[in-house]
Amino acid sequence: MRAMLRWAHADLRTHRGEALFLVSATAGIVASLLVAAALFGYATNPWQRVFAQSHGAHVWLHTGRTTDPARLADPARTADPARLAALDGVAAVAGPYDTVATTVASRGARAAVELRAAPARPPATGRPLVTAGRWLDPAAPDGVVLESGLAAALVAGPGDTLTLPGGTARALTVVGVADTAEPRYRPGERAGTVWATADTVRATPGRPGRVTGLRLTDGDDAEYAVQRAVTALGAGAVTDVTHWQQARAEAQGDTRLLGRVLGLFGLGALAAAALAVFGAISTRVRGHLRDISVLKAIGFTPGQVVRVFVAQHLAYAVLGAALATTAVQALGSRLPGRPGDAVGVWQGLPGHTAALLGVPVVVVALIGAATGLAAWRAGRVPPVPAGSAAAAAAGRGLSRPARRALALPGVPAPLVLGWHRAFGRGRQAPATVARLALPLLLITVVLGAWTTIERFDTRPEQLGLPAALTARPADGLGDREARALLQRSPDVLAAHRGLEVAALVPGQTGTIALRGLGTRQDPYPYTVAEGRPAAGPDEAVAGQGLLDLLGVGVGDWVRLTVGGRPQVLHIVGRSIEPGNGGRTVSTSLDTLRENDPALEPTVYHLRLRPDADPAAVRSELLRDARGRLDIHEVSGPADRLAALRGVAAGLIAVLALIGLTEVSTAIGGAVRDGERDLLALKAVGLSPRQVTAVTLTAVGLTTLTAAAAGTALGVPLAHWLIDQEGRTSGVGAGIAHGPTPLHLLALIVTAVAGAVALAVLPAARATRRRLVDTLSAVA
Incomplete structure (x- = not known):
């Protein structure tokens, strides 16, 4: 021992x-x-x-709420969500709670909300968890509790005041903020939840409705439970469905x-x-x-x-x-x-x-x-004695191509001998190249991920985000007036009219986003990765998430339900959809109006000049609109993936460290081989500097081969991995962007230069060894 x-x-x-x-x-x-x-x-x-x-x-489950006395008097004509408690597999029911869809404003920021009636004590099922302030108090009828995501968007907390639309002087006071397991507030996509007393909900103008929560004995049976619930309530009664x-x-x-x-x-x-x-x-x-x-x-x-x-x-x-x-x-x-x-x-x-x-x-x-x-x-x-093995290794002669290369005039001998030492000594050379190529391949893939994120930031129009700003008009502001306000700025190239509604998929087991963007005279610039943009009547493009959800492809027809009305669309293209998990289908506003002529645009997607600052344009438009427009910057994946840049840098550092370990091993092997060849090289007349150059050439050529192989294999692998992630996340394939040739060249040059620099000192030290030491090493 x-x-x-x-x-x-x-x-x-x-x-x-x-x-x-x-x-x-x-x-x-x-x-x-x-x-x-x-x-x-x-x-x-x-x-x-x-x-x-x-x-x-x-x-x-979100359902409509009727105020017609005739329907209220006839239970058979009323969709009563309370009956859902008797369905098999339903362990508990939350609600039904009366709701009203409206908007609230705080410090100039506005948000679409669902005002939900709540009891004086938090319910047992679907109970909001108060994180700040307190729960509702019947003694304060104007008090409300905000969902935490909505509170963050409005920068509101306990004690703040929310104003309601329509010029009413009535205000709501925030008494608490709560977490919930329901989908959180997303500007322009999903309304935030505001819990209020029943009297406050009934007194608030807006679109009435009801919401009911079902806790199941087996959560994996959610889709089957929704089908039974829709059958029990009636297909036209359910307007929106969300799953856990x-x-x-x-x-x-x-x-x-x-x-x-x-x-x-x-x-x-x-x-x-x-x-x-x-x-x-x-x-x-x-x-x-x-x-x-x-x-x-x-x-x-x-x-x-x-x-x-x-x-x-x-x-x-x-x-x-x-x-x-x-x-x-x-x-x-x-x-x-x-x-x-x-x-x-x-x-x-x-x-x-x-x-x-x-x-x-x-x-x-x-x-x-x-x-x-x-x-x-x-x-x-x-x-x-180890001399036999060493002698066998050292005595292996030059190959015929190497001898011919040495005979050519003007060919440096260190270059030929370095190539022979790197690749002419059996199976060790391919193994060394493969081991060194692996970390370089992974670094290339990381650089591909980095470049893709940067592309989201610098070229968002190529990845499904042509608009830098979205604007929503206040009540009473018409389409013509809104477009005139938005196009007043010279930095606004186009203001595409849009409308987004919730649609039920076939079987009515889930809700997706149906968007009407642009018109046939002013088409929206979709980013189409497969097929073509929607141009004719009933044509649409869809995200990968929607195609996977419905099990359809480009060229198929789909039937959706919007507000109880069927909407049949022809999917002519697959678009890149960074939001909503790709569960989005987009058509022109004209197509939606053919089904419901009363539809009006509710949002405008603003395309800006390439050199325009979105924050500055937003401030200018808000100042000119004087509160008649609610304008937000479009948040893309680059904003949400900012932390990935730091992660990529850390990964590159770890992989570079592993590469240095392998380079150190390769240098050690090349130097030991050089010690065995030292006597022969000096005997044929090579100077100490040329002997050192032989070792440096061997190390450089090995690293160059590994770097070329790693980058050549890493680029297609990066494309495949990134597109595979885009496909599984619903965004869709077609977002990958590999490293630029300049970045790949810099990686190869850095790897080769670093390996050669590390090899200079040990190679020179081995060249200066005494002849007696060299004889002992090969004896």
Whole structure:
């Protein structure tokens, strides 16, 4: 045991840099995987916590509310949601609650809301969790409680005042803010929830309705439960349906994408690190054949040789994993942005301890397995003088192409000999190139993700976001007046009229967004990835999420239900739809008016000049409109994925560190090969500088081949992975944008220059060795 420890200690002193690289790479990989686990937990568990604590409903059904005395007097003609409690599979019912659709304003900001009647005590099912202030008090009839997403959009809290539309002097006072497991407020897409007393709801002008929540015995039966509920209430009675899966998916949002990215590249980095360890110990075995033979000659058994190699590298892995685990546990919550928030929340979740211990154990086990495979070769080295093996390696002659190249005039000898050392020595060269190409391939994929995010920011019109601003007119402002106000600014190129309504899919088990954008004379600039834009009557384009939901494709016809009326559309194209999970179908406003001539545009999508500042244009339009327009900047995926830039930078750093480890191994092998060739090279007249150039050429050509292979394979892989993520998220394929040729060239040049720079010192040091030392190395 003492001899094994002494040999391991001597080896560590000789290869300190390589050991530091292995420890740092392991630490980076473990930290990346732990943060990925935190983001996964952060994405799901906060919503799950709210759903469990609020005893949330799995399905929310929105129905109409009639005020006709004749219908109220005849129960058979009234859709009574209270009857849903008797359906099989329904464990509890929340409501029905009377609602009214209206808008509220606070400090100049307006929002579409659903004012919902609520009892004096929070209900048992679908109970809002008050996070600030208090619940409703019958003694304060004008008090309301805001859903937290709506409160954040209005910048409102307890004590603030909300005004109602229509010039009424009546105001509502915010008494509390609450979390809910229902889908949250989204400007222009989903109304926010405001809980109020029943008297306040009845006294508020707007579109009346009812909402009922169903808590099921089995949440996976949500769609079947909706079908039975629609049958019980009548197909025309249900106007909107939301599932708990939809609310959970919206709550997870882009944080789930961050977790996927970190997990995917963390596993890729883990594989690259395992291969780097395998290559490092394999190269060390080849370089220490003489030492291993001597160890066996003095009594070391093959098992002892294997154990000393495995124990040494496992120690590096355990040290790196321990450092990463300690750092994430102590400092992870201080990371900037969403990753820091995720780690802070994750540390309080039930599965935190298991992941904190399990991830490092898995990483160490994989590295140990890779090390054991390479160390097994060390145990097979025979206890005979190592000179025979070295001599065989050194005595392998030049290939015929190499000899012909040396005979050509003007061809530098170091270039030919470096190429021969890099690729003419058996199976080691392809293995080294493959191991070094893997981290470079993953870096190329990360750069592709980075470039795609930047494209969302710089070229949003190519990714389904041609409009930079949206404007909604106040009540009483006509279409002509609104367009005149919007087009007064010279920075506004076009103001496309639009309208969005909720539509029920066939079978009426879910709700999707049906948009009417532009007219046939003023078409909307869709971003079509497949098919063509909608131009004729009843033609539409749809997002990938809608096509997957309905199981249709481009060229099919679909039948939707809008306000109890059927709407048949011909899907002629697939558009890029970054919002609403791609569950959107878009047609022209003329097509919607053919079904309902009374429809008027409710939103205007503003396309600006390329050099215009959206914030400045918004301020100018708000000043000219004098409160008659509600204008917002369009939020794209680039805003929600800003944290991914930092994640990508961290991944590139981890992968570069793994690449440095493999480069260090390749340099060590090239230098050892050069020591064996030193006598022969000096005998044929090469100067010390030329001998050094041979080693540098071998390292540079190996790295160049690996970089070229990694980038060549990484670009199509990046396209496939990004488009696959776009397809599964509902946005749709066609959003991927690979790194520019300039970025790829910079990656290749940086890799080659870095490898050559690292090899200069050891190559020059090996050239200056005394001849007697060289003779002993090959003896």
